[in-house]
Amino acid sequence: MNTNAIREQFPILHQEINGHPLVYLDSAASSQKPRSVIDAVKRYYELDNANVHRGVHTLGSRATDAYEGAREKVAKLLNAGAPEQIIFTRGTTTALNLVASSYARSECGEGDEIVITPMEHHSNLIPWQQAAKATGATLKYIPLQPDGSIAIEDVEKTITPRTKVVSVTFVSNVLGVINPIKDIAQIAHRNGAVMVVDGAQSTPHMKVDLQDLDVDFYAFSGHKMCGPTGIGALFGKKALLNKMEPIEYGGEMIDFVDLYESTWKEIPYRFEGGTPIIAGAVGLGAAIDFLNEIGFDEIDQHERRLAAYAYEKLSSLDGISIYGPKQNRVGLVTFNLEDVHPHDVATVLDSKGVAIRAGHHCCQPLMRWLNVSATARASFYLYNTEEDIDRLADALLQTKEFFGHAIG
Amino acid sequence: MQLDDLYRRVIMDHYKNPRNRGTMNEESVTINLNNPTCGDRISLQLQVADGKVTDAKFSGEGCSISMSSASMMTEAVKGRSFDEALSMADRFSSLMKGEAVEFEELEDIEALSGVNKFPARIKCATLAWNALRKGIEHQHE
Numbered sequence: 001m002n003t004n005a006i007r008e009q010f011p012i013l014h015q016e017i018n019g020h021p022l023v024y025l026d027s028a029a030s031s032q033k034p035r036s037v038i039d040a041v042k043r044y045y046e047l048d049n050a051n052v053h054r055g056v057h058t059l060g061s062r063a064t065d066a067y068e069g070a071r072e073k074v075a076k077l078l079n080a081g082a083p084e085q086i087i088f089t090r091g092t093t094t095a096l097n098l099v100a101s102s103y104a105r106s107e108c109g110e111g112d113e114i115v116i117t118p119m120e121h122h123s124n125l126i127p128w129q130q131a132a133k134a135t136g137a138t139l140k141y142i143p144l145q146p147d148g149s150i151a152i153e154d155v156e157k158t159i160t161p162r163t164k165v166v167s168v169t170f171v172s173n174v175l176g177v178i179n180p181i182k183d184i185a186q187i188a189h190r191n192g193a194v195m196v197v198d199g200a201q202s203t204p205h206m207k208v209d210l211q212d213l214d215v216d217f218y219a220f221s222g223h224k225m226c227g228p229t230g231i232g233a234l235f236g237k238k239a240l241l242n243k244m245e246p247i248e249y250g251g252e253m254i255d256f257v258d259l260y261e262s263t264w265k266e267i268p269y270r271f272e273g274g275t276p277i278i279a280g281a282v283g284l285g286a287a288i289d290f291l292n293e294i295g296f297d298e299i300d301q302h303e304r305r306l307a308a309y310a311y312e313k314l315s316s317l318d319g320i321s322i323y324g325p326k327q328n329r330v331g332l333v334t335f336n337l338e339d340v341h342p343h344d345v346a347t348v349l350d351s352k353g354v355a356i357r358a359g360h361h362c363c364q365p366l367m368r369w370l371n372v373s374a375t376a377r378a379s380f381y382l383y384n385t386e387e388d389i390d391r392l393a394d395a396l397l398q399t400k401e402f403f404g405h406a407i408g
Numbered sequence: 409m410q411l412d413d414l415y416r417r418v419i420m421d422h423y424k425n426p427r428n429r430g431t432m433n434e435e436s437v438t439i440n441l442n443n444p445t446c447g448d449r450i451s452l453q454l455q456v457a458d459g460k461v462t463d464a465k466f467s468g469e470g471c472s473i474s475m476s477s478a479s480m481m482t483e484a485v486k487g488r489s490f491d492e493a494l495s496m497a498d499r500f501s502s503l504m505k506g507e508a509v510e511f512e513e514l515e516d517i518e519a520l521s522g523v524n525k526f527p528a529r530i531k532c533a534t535l536a537w538n539a540l541r542k543g544i545e546h547q548h549e
Binding site: 364 | 410411414415445446447448449469470471472473474526528529532
């Protein structure tokens with residue numbers, strides 16, 4: 001993989017921040033966009049823009065083709081089978097809320113169980129808290145191992161025949177751990193539960209095969225995988241989607257409307273009320289083309305190499321704690337420097353042009369599990385280099401010096 | 409952007425040697441505030457009598473800016489009337505907007521003026537003051 005050639009395609013990377021060349025290490029929060037994605041959105045607005053699924057005119061047909069073409073690209077990317085199993089949403093959060101609000105609230109009742117883990121992002125935690133409260137179901141947590149990974153024995157113990165929904169993130173946005181989704185899905189199915197997967201941190205970085213994983217719902221966001229903000233998707237198995245009620249009503253999703261009764265369109269349209277995020281879908285389609293051209297195996301290898309390099313490099317710093325397992329992790333490193341709060345770390349790093357994330361990463365329960373109030377996180381993507389990690393390590397050394405001196 | 413503008417010596421001194429850090433046993437007003445975007449949290453305890461803050465203590469977790477600001481705030485409000493304390497809170501908001509304001513009560517506070525140039529950190533500095541405002545407004549109710 002030619003990282004320099006890839007970097008050339010990301011206009012935003014070529015700028016100085018506070019007098020230093022930008023080192024962007026916050027792709028787990030939101031990735032940067034290549035020229036081809038920016039151009040695809042621009043081209044759509046300049047040449048093809050119209051509303052979808054209604055115009056008889058030429059632009060309406062072009063917009064519809066572009067939007068539905070993007071749906072096919074998503075289905076193919078995830079090996080999801082029939083494209084109507086892909087619902088476009090605003091992102092992972094909206095997608096998971098759709099499953100929790102529609103499927104869980106109609107399928108769960110008193111005495112039933114919803115099973116998640118303490119490492120979930122708030123968007124895969126609060127929807128289930130609320131669904132449990134609304135239905136009388138019990139929310140249960142699969143405990144974590146000391147290094148933050150999930151042991152299959154614990155999955156076996158937590159999921160029971162009373163479990164209706166199991167929802168687990170494929171990759172933790174804090175620990176970087178890759179969870180055994182396929183095995184968890186088998187256990188869920190054996191107990192008659194559906195398997196929901198938060199794919200926000202997996203889809204951008206690795207080949208995902210939904211038919212092989214055999215999960216029932218899978219959610220992801222476009223903006224973390226070189227696509228625009230405001231677009232993501234929910235995959236749902238056709239048989240499940242067909243029995244689910246919409247949660248948003250309005251244009252685009254109806255079949256027949258009378259004064260007192262209405263009926264819904266077929267899937268996926270019944271879940272896409274209102275004018276959809278057409279330009280976003282077009283941009284996501286372009287992002288998928290871009291990533292496919294480079295190849296997910298290449299991207300995955302590149303990031304694992306960077307993660308291993310970063311783990312080694314950062315481990316050698318005095319007074320650093322790194323969270324999550326050493327093995328089986330994606331391209332991010334979450335850490336704390338002794339005696340320096342992560343906000344202060346992030347501010348000093350920013351003054352050196354290095355952008356990282358600091359805070360609770362929308363994972364307050366996981367922060368409590370780690371027994372910290374906040375952490376710093378550097379996350380890598382296909383455009384990052386070993387030099388970026390060297391700059392990170394240098395800046396961290398300077399941070400220690402600065403604070404050692406300032407506090408000392 | 410100069411780091412020294414943000415991390416002035418007096419700020420680091422309050423961070424390293426926080427004033428009024430701890431909890432009170434006596435009957436006091438307790439305000440717990442979080443900064444939901446970053447996980448900072450403060451528990452502010454006020455002892456009040458006759459429309460005055462007679463004592464103030466804080467505990468919690470946060471960065472150098474939020475903890476030093478809490479240290480300074482508690483030092484400054486002790487013995488002040490509610491109106492004087494609220495006036496300081498108002499002036500602190502102005503300070504965070506980059507306006508030139510003075511704190512005769514405790515000049516240390518003026519060292520936080522540099523935070524204005526670091527927009528992401530303003531909410532760290534204001535956390536303790538928001539807790540104070542909440543505590544006093546609670547008294548007025």
